[in-house]
Amino acid sequence: MIYFLCFILFSIGIYGVLVKRNIIKLIISTMILNYAVYILLVLMGFRWQGQVPVFVSDQEINFMVDPLPQSMVMVAMIVGLAVTALLVAVAMRLYQQFKTFDIKEIIEIKTKKPEVDNNA
Amino acid sequence: MPDIQQIIPLFILIPLLGVFLLALFARKKNFYADLILFFIVSGLLLLSGCLFVFKTKALIHVYCLAGWHLPEAITFIVDGLADFFLVSVYLMTFCIMLYCLRFIDHWTSKWKFYALFLLLLTGANGVIISGDLFTLYLFMEVTAIASYALICFSLEKKALAFGFKYMIKGIMASAIIFLGIIICYCFTSTLALADIANQLYLRQHIAADPAMGWVVLFIQALLFIGFLIKSGIVPFNSWVSEMNQSILAPVGAMLLAIIIPVLGIYPFLRIHFNIIGPSPESLAIVRIFAMAAMLGSLFWAFKPKNSNQAIAYYTISEFGLVILAMATNTPWAIYGGFLQLLHIQITAALVTCNAGLLDYRIYPKKSLDQLTFSFKSSPKAFIMTMLSNAAFISLPPFIGFWSKLIIIVAVWKANYHLYAIGVLLIVCFAAGLFIKNQKKLPVKNSDFQSDFKLNKIKFSMAGALLLMLGLCLGLNLLLATEYKETFLNPAIDTILSTTKYSKAVFKAENEK
Amino acid sequence: MIDLYILLILMIIGAVLALEIKDLLSAVIITGAVGLCLSAAFLLLKAPDLAMTQLIVEIVLVIILVRATIFTDSRVQQTKRNYANFIAVLISISFFLGASGYVIAKLPIFGKPLMRISRTYLSEALSQASVNNVVAAITLDYRIFDTFLALVALFTCLIAIMALSRAKSKEQKTNF
Numbered sequence A: 001m002i003y004f005l006c007f008i009l010f011s012i013g014i015y016g017v018l019v020k021r022n023i024i025k026l027i028i029s030t031m032i033l034n035y036a037v038y039i040l041l042v043l044m045g046f047r048w049q050g051q052v053p054v055f056v057s058d059q060e061i062n063f064m065v066d067p068l069p070q071s072m073v074m075v076a077m078i079v080g081l082a083v084t085a086l087l088v089a090v091a092m093r094l095y096q097q098f099k100t101f102d103i104k105e106i107i108e109i110k111t112k113k114p115e116v117d118n119n120a
Numbered sequence B: 001m002p003d004i005q006q007i008i009p010l011f012i013l014i015p016l017l018g019v020f021l022l023a024l025f026a027r028k029k030n031f032y033a034d035l036i037l038f039f040i041v042s043g044l045l046l047l048s049g050c051l052f053v054f055k056t057k058a059l060i061h062v063y064c065l066a067g068w069h070l071p072e073a074i075t076f077i078v079d080g081l082a083d084f085f086l087v088s089v090y091l092m093t094f095c096i097m098l099y100c101l102r103f104i105d106h107w108t109s110k111w112k113f114y115a116l117f118l119l120l121l122t123g124a125n126g127v128i129i130s131g132d133l134f135t136l137y138l139f140m141e142v143t144a145i146a147s148y149a150l151i152c153f154s155l156e157k158k159a160l161a162f163g164f165k166y167m168i169k170g171i172m173a174s175a176i177i178f179l180g181i182i183i184c185y186c187f188t189s190t191l192a193l194a195d196i197a198n199q200l201y202l203r204q205h206i207a208a209d210p211a212m213g214w215v216v217l218f219i220q221a222l223l224f225i226g227f228l229i230k231s232g233i234v235p236f237n238s239w240v241s242e243m244n245q246s247i248l249a250p251v252g253a254m255l256l257a258i259i260i261p262v263l264g265i266y267p268f269l270r271i272h273f274n275i276i277g278p279s280p281e282s283l284a285i286v287r288i289f290a291m292a293a294m295l296g297s298l299f300w301a302f303k304p305k306n307s308n309q310a311i312a313y314y315t316i317s318e319f320g321l322v323i324l325a326m327a328t329n330t331p332w333a334i335y336g337g338f339l340q341l342l343h344i345q346i347t348a349a350l351v352t353c354n355a356g357l358l359d360y361r362i363y364p365k366k367s368l369d370q371l372t373f374s375f376k377s378s379p380k381a382f383i384m385t386m387l388s389n390a391a392f393i394s395l396p397p398f399i400g401f402w403s404k405l406i407i408i409v410a411v412w413k414a415n416y417h418l419y420a421i422g423v424l425l426i427v428c429f430a431a432g433l434f435i436k437n438q439k440k441l442p443v444k445n446s447d448f449q450s451d452f453k454l455n456k457i458k459f460s461m462a463g464a465l466l467l468m469l470g471l472c473l474g475l476n477l478l479l480a481t482e483y484k485e486t487f488l489n490p491a492i493d494t495i496l497s498t499t500k501y502s503k504a505v506f507k508a509e510n511e512k
Numbered sequence C: 001m002i003d004l005y006i007l008l009i010l011m012i013i014g015a016v017l018a019l020e021i022k023d024l025l026s027a028v029i030i031t032g033a034v035g036l037c038l039s040a041a042f043l044l045l046k047a048p049d050l051a052m053t054q055l056i057v058e059i060v061l062v063i064i065l066v067r068a069t070i071f072t073d074s075r076v077q078q079t080k081r082n083y084a085n086f087i088a089v090l091i092s093i094s095f096f097l098g099a100s101g102y103v104i105a106k107l108p109i110f111g112k113p114l115m116r117i118s119r120t121y122l123s124e125a126l127s128q129a130s131v132n133n134v135v136a137a138i139t140l141d142y143r144i145f146d147t148f149l150a151l152v153a154l155f156t157c158l159i160a161i162m163a164l165s166r167a168k169s170k171e172q173k174t175n176f
Helices: A002-019 A023-044 A067-098 A103-112 B010-025 B030-053 B080-106 B110-129 B133-151 B157-188 B193-206 B212-231 B249-275 B280-300 B307-328 B331-360 B379-392 B399-413 B417-438 B459-479 B481-496 B500-510 C002-020 C024-044 C048-070 C083-104 C116-129 C134-142 C144-164
Strands: B061-064 B075-078
Touching: A002 A023, A002 B157, A002 C002, A002 C083, A023 A067, A023 B157, A023 C002, A023 C024, A023 C048, A067 B133, A067 B157, A067 C048, A067 C116, A067 C134, A067 C144, A103 B157, B010 B030, B010 B110, B010 C144, B030 B080, B030 B110, B061 B500, B075 B080, B075 B110, B075 B193, B075 B500, B080 B110, B080 B249, B080 B331, B080 B459, B080 B481, B110 B133, B110 B249, B110 C144, B133 B157, B133 B193, B133 B249, B133 C144, B157 B193, B157 B212, B193 B212, B193 B249, B193 B500, B212 B249, B212 C083, B249 B307, B249 B331, B249 B481, B249 B500, B280 B307, B280 B417, B307 B331, B307 B399, B307 B417, B331 B379, B331 B399, B331 B459, B331 B481, B379 B417, B379 B459, B399 B417, B399 B459, B459 B481, C002 C024, C024 C048, C116 C134, C134 C144
Parallel strands: none
Antiparallel strands: B061 B075
16 A cells, blocks of 8 residues: 555664764764655545645536645655754764764763863 | 733744744854843843732633634643643743853754753743644644653763653653543544533533543543553652663753653543543542552662762652652642652752762763762862752651651541551652762762862852742742642642633623 | 655665765765755755755855865864664654654655645636746746745844854953
8 A cells, every 4th residue: 555655664764863973974864764754644635536625627526636734745845854954953963063963972972071071 | 901812822923932042143152042041041031930929809810823713723721730730840840941051061062952951941831831632732742752862962872862761751652642642632623621621521411421431431541551661750760760860960960850741641541530520439449559650669769879879769750759749639749749740850950950060060971979079178069969858758857758747637637547558668768868879979088189180160050949949948838828829729620620621611601 | 756766765875875874974965965966856856946046055055165174183073872762762763753654654645746735826827917937927926025034044043154254252341
């Protein structure tokens, strides 16, 4: 079924978030999670032989696709853009401080350093 | 006296107004920022108090946006449960705000910190009063973004690394919650909470749909996994371990006292009890899960790296106790659960702020475990630390003791003897572990004042700590019946009334 | 609906490739391609507003990701795999997929949504909101509060990025 393919995409995103160690790959996994969720929502609103929900030259209501999921996805896309942009900003700042994109190395560097922290 | 309904949207608009005022006026001078923040938070605290004092005949206030009607409209719903959470969140915000006023002097860009603080408050308010599933999700996102930024605010290495880990886990949790909302929409084709409750009730009892059980279980599982990851309850606690040692003290206090109850406990209560309705099986599963969560966090609290980690794990296990109390579903147990929630909020914030205060006094910054102080060298700090630790592990005159006593007695009376004994053992054991780990804070007779330059503690920070300590004792008033009637009974009744919530909401909306 | 299936399978292949490829810049470009497939899928599902928005959002995200990747030295990741973690995650994901497969069979089938409140929106949009585009009517009239919250989220993100990009994080004052 087509919904199952979206769930597979979602699980690829979850796999990426839990297993990957590189920061850029983590950001890409969150983007894939978002894409899976958007496509699932719009698929759930689709109607066979449906038409675009716009009133042009007397279209019948009975044949329009569901407009509410489309509105939800529009809003969720804006929020997803904001969160991903924030993630990338933090990632760039992390690279400045640690000089590596690997999150395991970052944790090692962080715990090896002595406790005095004179940071400007 | 204006209609109570008209006050409800102010809870979202006033903090946003504060953010705009901060951006306009407070960029150069820090004094205006302090003034704006103080007045906005105090005003909101008074406003939330008004909801209790000027009670109209209706117990539920429903505000439909833009005059549309249910089920198409977006609504704000304030009933007993939302009242309770609003007032407790505002009490905590007020105390933490007093603490922040001088703490953030060390760092640059004070107005940005305050702006993010107020945006977090907006999001938390919205989650509590929202009556629509998608609006709840969006408010959670706003709260989450503000919390990510606050955690990374100090731009130190530890804070950024922890912040990134927390963000990734938070975004994954948001995606899982959104997936649950999508499947709920596909199944009921509506987004208003009251309407969803109605639809689920109709399909289960009138249409006797056999698909109901599994789909609702899947939706519940997805939503709760998302909420629990956001709140750090075991077994989803991978981000908890470095929480307190990497971030600023007021941010840690906000995380434990505001974000975890509002993003974790409140949606769980609302959706499990009022929308989907508790069944004996689901309550049993939640009870077992809460017990496992308490045991699990105890296991992690066995050998904490330092005292900050011990604080974090102890708090997480107490949240498990709240869920266990709520899942017992008798009036006394729920009453104990609410008292326990208040106890956690106040004492977690108190202990975190106290630890931050000890840190603040020392320049250059050292870790809390290398701090040595005794009664002789700094008597006020010593007494404050001992009192706050006593409140944290629920010794008798503080409210934690009474709440745990009420929970244990209520669970025993509800014939879950094994759970009651288990909770008693866990509570005593955890308190003992905490005391043993606090000995890591070496209390020796060493005089360290000659090495470091001590900053004087400002009145507002000490005042905030004293206020929180006073609240720990003052909330014992809630044990008296007339205060319990006004403040806690509506919340208890909302949880006990389960799915009659949707009928009450529709009635309240039609009566306007 | 064979074209929808093809697009979704392309997205899955693109996602797996983006996560497994060692060169970071190529991974980012493949993510852009996945977003383009998503935009095409929106067009096939009769959602033109979404297709336009997705294109814009995805272009912005690819640009900032390329900026983050390109000015660094570690263009290619070199890491070892942790097998225990990998197998535990695979087991839990397969459990999740099994449960979801069972539940999907009980949902309303693809192509026949129950449209309770959407019917009200569709029938009233022209008279109450006076717009032809029903999605715009919902986003900007019936559920304008959700759009407002999305803008608040963007505003929060803006303040957050401003706070994160400041040059000096700590005052060097010694006397308070």
